Amino acid sequence: MTTNQQIITIAMVILGTMLTRFLPFLLFPAGKKTPKYIQYLGKVLPAAVFGLLVIYCVKDVSVLQGNHGIPEILAIALTAGLHLWKKNMFLSIAAGTLFYMALVQFVF
């Protein structure tokens, strides 16, 4: 990718991000009632999106080849277990990441 192509790519990321942030405020200006359907989506969509993002993160893991995704499964289990137990975002993320790094560097 050339520098110009990189700048265009980054500009697209900025444009896309700003669209998602400004659109609701442009579509539903102050003083107007938000449609029921949009209110409903605002309530149920975030949970599904987080699920989608978890899958997005592991999309390139192959369970048939290499280390069969075992480091990912173990590290996600540790992150999730710690988080359900201690509910401390930084602890869960730091421990899970360090554990994963140890696994891929020293074990697998």
Next chain:
Amino acid sequence: MKKKQHIASRALRAAFPKTLPILAGFLFLGFSYGMYMNVSGFSFLYPLFMSLLVFAGSVEFVAVSMLLGAFDPVQALLMTIMINARHLFYGISMLDKYRGVDKKKKPYLIFGLCDETFSINYTAVIPEGIDRGWFYFFVTLLNQIYWVGGATLGGLFGSVIPFETEGLDFVMTALFVVIFLDQWMKEKNHFSSLTGLAVSLICLLIFGSDHFMIPAMISILLLLTLLQKPLGKAGEPA
């Protein structure tokens, strides 16, 4: 002038303690992101400007692979919109709270509405006598300073960190696992969470890693739309 300064500094003092968890989290995540860009071969200027101008952690991580892949601006735009589609719903949730904020601050509040800023500003109980607009403004600004600071430091010093960084990119997976679980523990029924996981996994298996996002988003939207009646009732009041 003096009175205005007084109002602002009081709001800053009320906002700062609320952002302390984000200070720790964003320095760590931002540093990881800057380092990730660094080990992927980018100058610190990339994480500096990306964190300044995009200010959306997840898509900044994803943008690294976009920049390393083939040039495809349309895909970059669509991917960004899909990853950040949840901002639409943060915006919808903040319509009311940001309604009374003056026109000078409001655009910046909307610009900086990331997951963490949304969480704080949405849930914060602002003390009596503190200006709401200034409070929201400082939460947004402080969070962005932490993120830009962390990302820039990571971009600068990522390469001189004397340890092996293989596997560092897992920090992004861990972040989303944690956000997913936070949502999971909050919600009354898990239908939407499970839909997101299951539909995405099925689409990944059918369409493959490069093309599953769009079908997954459409399927999720369709499913949730079809189930508006039962879920809409079950979900309220949150």
